[in-house]
Structure formats: C-alpha cells, structure tokens
Amino acid sequence: xxxxxxxxxxxxxxxxxxxxxxxxxxxxxxxxxxxxxxxxxxxxxxxxxxxxxxxxxxxxxxxxxxxxxxxxxxxxxxxxxxxxxxxxxxxxxxxxxxxxxxxxxxxxxxxxxxxxxxxxxxxxxxxxxxxxxxxxxxxxxxxxxxxxxxxxxxxxxxxxxxxxxxxxxxxxxxxxxxxxxxxxxxxxxxxxxxxxxxxxxxxxxxxxxxxxxxxxxxxxxxxxxxxxxxxxxxxxxxxxxxxxxxxxxxxxxxxxxxxxxxxxxxxxxxxxxxxxxxxxxxxxxxxxxxxxxxxxxxxxxxxxxxxxxxxxxxxxxxxxxxxxxxxxxxxxxxxxxxxxxxxxxxxxxxxxxxxxxxxxxxxxxxxxxxxxxxx
Ligand code: PHE
Numbered sequence: 105x106x107x108x109x110x111x112x113x114x115x116x117x118x119x120x121x122x123x124x125x126x127x128x129x130x131x132x133x134x135x136x137x138x139x140x141x142x143x144x145x146x147x148x149x150x151x152x153x154x155x156x157x158x159x160x161x162x163x164x165x166x167x168x169x170x171x172x173x174x175x176x177x178x179x180x181x182x183x184x185x186x187x188x189x190x191x192x193x194x195x196x197x198x199x200x201x202x203x204x205x206x207x208x209x210x211x212x213x214x215x216x217x218x219x220x221x222x223x224x225x226x227x228x229x230x231x232x233x234x235x236x237x238x239x240x241x242x243x244x245x246x247x248x249x250x251x252x253x254x255x256x257x258x259x260x261x262x263x264x265x266x267x268x269x270x271x272x273x274x275x276x277x278x279x280x281x282x283x284x285x286x287x288x289x290x291x292x293x294x295x296x297x298x299x300x301x302x303x304x305x306x307x308x309x310x311x312x313x314x315x316x317x318x319x320x321x322x323x324x325x326x327x328x329x330x331x332x333x334x335x336x337x338x339x340x341x342x343x344x345x346x347x348x349x350x351x352x353x354x355x356x357x358x359x360x361x362x363x364x365x366x367x368x369x370x371x372x373x374x375x376x377x378x379x380x381x382x383x384x385x386x387x388x389x390x391x392x393x394x395x396x397x398x399x400x401x402x403x404x405x406x407x408x409x410x411x412x413x414x415x416x417x418x419x420x421x422x423x424x425x426x427x428x429x430x431x432x433x434x435x436x437x438x439x440x441x442x443x444x445x446x447x448x449x450x451x452x453x454x455x456x457x458x459x460x461x462x463x464x465x466x467x468x469x470x471x472x473x474x475x476x477x478x479x
Contacts, residue, residue: 299431
C-alpha cells in the first residue's frame with residue numbers, strides 16, 4: 105500500500121473537483137428519481153452508488169490527498185453519497201409500496217382453476233367399519249380373533265353341527281377348492297373361528313372375529329360372493345340369552361344411537377339352540393316405515409332405508425348348541441355360551457345410506473373418499 109502522496113496536486117484530480125462531484129450526485133439523483141420500478145432502481149443504485157460508480161471511485165481517490173484537501177474532499181463526497189443513498193432509500197420505499205398495492209389488485213385468485221394437489225386417500229369403509237365394531241367389543245373386554253379364509257371343511261361345517269348330510273350344508277353356497285376331496289373350502293361364515301377358539305383355549309371365552317367370507321351368490325346391489333361378517337362368541341358359566349340380548353343391544357346402540365328397539369325372531373342354525381334372527385327398529389323412520397314428512401320423496405312415501413319394513417335385519421344368533429361345545433372340547437354341563445354373526449357390509453350400508461353393495465367392492469375412489477377417514 106502506498107502512503108499519502110504529498111506532492112499530489114488536488115486540482116489535477118478530476119473526479120474530486122466540486123463540480124464533478126456535484127455532477128455525479130445530480131446524475132445519481134436524477135437516475136434514482138427516474139427509476140419507475142424496483143428493477144430500474146436497482147440498476148440506478150449499481151450505476152451511481154455501486155463500487156464502480158463515479159462517487160465510489162472518487163471516494164477511493166481521497167486517500168491520496170494531502171490532509172487538508174482530504175478533509176474537504178471527504179466532506180464533499182460524503183455529503184454527495186449520503187444524499188444519493190437517502191434518495192435511493194426513499195425511492196425504494198415508494199416503489200415497494202406501489203408494487204405491493206399493484207400485486208393486491210392484480211393477483212386475484214381464481215378458485216375455479218384445477219389444482220395439482222394430490223388428493224388425500226381415505227381408508228376403506230369396510231376397514232373402518234370392522235375396526236369400529238372390533239373397538240366396541242374390545243371396550244367390553246373381549247378379545248379379537250382372526251381365522252384363515254381358506255378353512256378346513258370340518259371347522260366350517262362339521263364342528264358346527266353341520267354334518268356331511270345336514271341339509272343346511274347345501275344351503276351354504278360353498279366355494280369348494282381343487283382337488284375336490286382336499287377338505288378345504290373358502291369359509292362361508294366366520295363361525296369356524298368359534299370352533300378354532302374353543303379348541304384353542306379354556307373358557308371363559310369372549311371373542312369377536314371380523315372377517316371376509318365367501319358364498320357363490322350372484323353379484324348385485326344386495327349380494328356379493330365376497331362379504332364380511334363379525335362373529336361373536338362368549339363361553340362362560342351361567343351365560344343366558346339375556347346376556348346375548350344385552351350384548352347385541354349395546355352393539356346396536358353404539359353403532360346407530362341410543363334407544364333403538366331390537367327384537368329376536370325365532371330362527372334356526374345348527375350350531376345354536378335356541379336360535380334367533382336379530383332385528384333393530386329402522387333408525388331412520390323409527391319403525392313407521394314411512395319417509396320423513398317433507399322429505400324429497402314426499403308425504404306417504406316409504407322409508408328408503410328399511411324399504412317400508414320398519415325393521416332392519418342384522419343377523420343370526422343364539423345359544424351355542426351343546427353338541428358344538430362337546431365337539432370343541434368344552435364341557436356343556438359346566439359352561440353355556442352364546443354366539444352371533446352379523447354382516448359388516450350390511451351394517452355399513454345402513455349406517456351410511458349406501459344403496460348398492462357393489463360400491464364397497466369396485467375400488468372407485470369416488471365411493472371411498474366420500475367416507476373420509478372415520479376414526
Ligand atoms: N354363521 C351364521 C351365518 O353366517 C350366523 C350365525 C353366527 C348365527 C353365530 C348364529 C350364531 O348365517
């Protein structure tokens with residue numbers, strides 16, 4: 105670095121002359137004032153206040169001046185640069201405010217434009233439905249069990265008092281598997297899990313089994329060859345039909361709301377004795393069978409949920425047949441039990457007003473997303 109050059113004649117240093125400094129300043133102020141937007145102002149700042157601007161270069165020359173001249177020139181240039189910097193700051197504030205105002209006016213959002221957002225998925229209503237039902241039983245202290253969908257014929261039928269010649273065996277429209285004598289079927293109900301559970305553990309038993317079942321049904325709005333059941337089994341000392349009724353009433357009121365009347369109709373299942381079908385009062389029309397007055401269908405129309413019946417059939421139930429207890433190693437002298445099997449698809453159809461069962465199976469996201477994520 106060279107020290108101050110005392111021989112230097114300040115008059116000869118053109119950039120430091122007062123009129124040159126004033127000219128540079130005025131040019132800078134004019135450019136700043138002329139800047140019409142932030143980009144132009146940036147250019148003006150680079151040109152007139154940047155490292156290579158006339159004032160910055162002049163400022164660098166000061167060092168070479170003798171002390172007195174350095175002071176004068178320093179003041180002059182300092183004032184000029186200060187004025188330019190202030191003008192830039194003021195212009196900047198004005199242009200920024202203008203810019204913001206313009207953006208507010210120009211940037212209207214067109215809410216009708218398509219988005220590229222990834223639509224969040226929804227869990228399948230049969231999954232959430234199964235979990236909802238399982239949770240109701242877990243809250244009562246029951247266990248949840250699962251069994252295989254490819255089931256031993258013996259567990260699907262024989263152990264449940266459906267011997268080879270039992271007429272009810274043909275009523276189950278069974279999918280048999282190849283080779284035909286292998287003794288394996290696609291389970292026609294979740295009841296083999298009853299047998300599996302009793303064979304696998306000592307009473308007391310309180311177990312619910314939601315699962316997929318198969319029958320050679322036609323595929324239409326109310327039937328499907330694949331559907332879902334939840335099986336319940338309780339084995340303990342002193343269990344009666346009243347316990348069964350109370351348990352199912354609790355299930356119904358949790359799923360459909362308090363105070364919904366239920367009824368048992370006599371029925372027949374080989375694995376329960378006595379057996380019943382359980383119905384509940386239609387939770388929409390409350391048993392009248394009529395559509396709501398003033399509803400879309402008009403006065404006097406039938407209720408669409410129960411189709412005018414006033415009642416909705418939920419499924420079969422009964423006291424476990426002592427023959428089944430014996431076949432599964434439970435002492436029928438000491439223990440009694442109850443069992444039931446309800447259709448989960450049916451329950452979800454009623455609960456959500458789904459009119460066509462096929463919606464559950466066709467995998468159309470427009471169907472499932474309508475359910476959202478039920479927790
Ligand atoms: N397994 C019977 C069915 O699928 C339902 C049921 C289960 C009935 C348990 C009584 C007891 O139809």
